Amino acid sequence: MEHPSSTNYEIAQVCLLAGKIMLENGGETYRVEDTMSHVAKAFGIPNSHSFVTPTGIIFSIDGPEQTTRLIRISARSTDLHKVTVVNAISRQISRGELTPSEAHWLLEEIEVAKAGYPTWIKILSAAIASGCFLMMFQGKWSDFLPAFVAGGAGFAFLGYFHRLVPIKFFAEFLASLLIGTMAFLFVSLKLGHDLDIIIIGSVMPLVPGLLITNAVRDLMAGHFVSGVSKGAEAFLTAFAIGAGIAFVLSFYSGEGMMG
Structure with missing residues (x-):
């Protein structure tokens, strides 16, 4: 026994x-x-x-x-x-x-077990989602392709940067920096028109939606330690995304003023 x-x-x-x-x-x-x-x-x-x-x-x-x-x-x-x-x-x-x-x-x-979907499907899904979010935010079809490309590239490089830099905050910052730069280049080359909507649509796959949902759910269930910590993690992710985009916008607006 x-x-x-x-x-x-x-x-x-x-x-x-x-x-x-x-x-x-x-x-x-x-x-x-x-x-x-x-x-x-x-x-x-x-x-x-x-x-x-x-x-x-x-x-x-x-x-x-x-x-x-x-x-x-x-x-x-x-x-x-x-x-x-x-x-x-x-x-x-x-x-x-x-x-x-x-x-x-x-x-x-x-x-x-490995993830249910290969990396290329995740990147393609993020790219399609970026274009769809652009349309949801009342963007134009002429901006669909820039959002598609920038969103897919940003999601792909998020995984790449995270392997290079183990700190998640910097990986998210660099990915949003890349998205902002690509969106600005598309608009500068007349391949896109509405810079704000392109950026908003492209960063949506990086937004910590599941973290925010779980944080609120845990707080409502009385799990305050987990709820606050997940909320803090979601806040850092949102801050990293916002900081990357703000850096691009401030840099290129400064360049425009000098020009």
Whole structure:
């Protein structure tokens, strides 16, 4: 017969891995805690506690053989497909269809799985979204191509800059700087007309919409630490985008005045 402490350890590992995958791929704090609690209860652990922040998860199991584990979250991105798959595995566990070892094996496969879409599709999607946002903001069809190109290039170089510069703020600043420069060049070469609308449409794929949504949702659910920290991260991203565009506009407006 397996010792209870080793069983608790294995269950804690499953809960932590499920929470880690969800948190790293855009899951809300309340959803992560709820999933971990349901998994623990399904495995016969009614008394479990979790403390989730954007940078780490603490999970504890009460009882004679108390188990407390901590896992660090160092990278965060957006892949809601992985969040959905983890939710599906959680429901399988609740129905008693998986053992802790089987669940851990499935979660490990999800963790190492590559993103659902290749990079070129993401870049193309960002480019199309930029053009569509331009039209939504009442832009002209003549500005669709400049927004398409600038938005796609900005999104592509965001990933490139982030690999070169591990600090996310500078990668976002450089990407928005590139978008602003390209938009200005398109207008200068008479390939575009409305500089403001082109820039607004092109930067929309960089806007931290999911972060803002999760921050508000966590604050409403009473998760103030996670809500405030995600809100601060969203604010820094917005500030980086605004600073990059402001730098381009101030530089070229200064050049125009000198000319």
